[in-house]
Amino acid sequence: MTKTIDFYYDYISIASYLAWTQLEGISKRTGASVHYKPILLGGVFNACNNISPITIPAKWAWVKKDIQRYADHYGVPYHLNSHFPFSTVNAMRGALWAQANDQLDAYNQAMFTAAWIDGKDLSAKPVLEEVLNSAGFDAAVVMDAITLPDVKTALIDATQAATARGVFGAPSMFVGDELFFGQDRLEWVEKALC
Template sequence: MSKTIDFYYDFISPASYFALVRLKEICTRTGTTINYKPMLLGGVFKAQGNTAPVTVPAKWEWIKIDFARTAEYYGIPYTLNPHFIFSTVNAMRGALWAISENRIEEYNQAMYQAAWAEGKDLSSADVLIDTLNKAGFDADTVMQAITRPEIKQALITSTQEAAARGVFGAPTMFVGDEIYFGQDRLDWVERALTDQINA
């Protein structure tokens, strides 16, 4: 039986970027397929009464150091985005379009590369168009798709479903019904996937 892991994410989260890079390696080792679950992190925060780490100055200062440390340790290209906090609504709507087109892997790569390796502002339509074109997408097609009511509603619905499942931040992963939160819990994710192999 094929194994899958549900991966809840938003491009606003550098921790999700780090997690995805490592999760792909884990999935290769364990024969697991990633089931991508785009959501709006701000909507999840609101639904759960949570707040962004940036709102706690001492925590944010530590997180900035920890992100840089994590990127260096794992050899992941990273820069603290000077436009943070930027809107990801259109980029996340585009992720839902990419899923429907079976192009989500390359789409995620393009968006995370732009946001957290190149420090670009994904809230800018011009940046989004440039990023899409450089990644081999037809930007006109994507930009038209994300204006469609069904795509807009799909992102609202996916965010609501994430919160209803108990998601309170990003990245969040589910192996079966077990929830794992944070890019620093991937060892536990791999253990759960390996246990499935040995079961």
């Protein structure tokens, strides 16, 4: 039986970035393949009547420390983006374009790095174009694609499919039908694959 992780994520999610940094190692250790599922976290929150931790001052103060604690634990670069929260609608549409064109790995690398290492404002189209060009993409092609009705609808559909499956935040990971929420649940994801 093939082992898989369905990974639901949005570049706005710091925890999605941290989980993403660990997925390759989990995949190698378990032999599982990762199915990347780009979604719009804001759409998930709206559908589930959920809110971001940033809206609760005491929780946000704790989350910022916990995220740094995990980044240090994983030994990965991380800087809280001064533009946070920023819109990722265009970046996530681009992820679906990249997925359809077999370029999602490079695209994920570019977007997560831009957001959580380089501190780029992904909501600004000129910044997004610069990130794309720097990563070897043709920004004009991607920026044109994200305006297409099919691409816009694809992101809405992917987000609705995620909430229908039980996703209420990001990152969310499924091993079979079992949902694991949050980058701090990766240990349980790995155990479920063994």
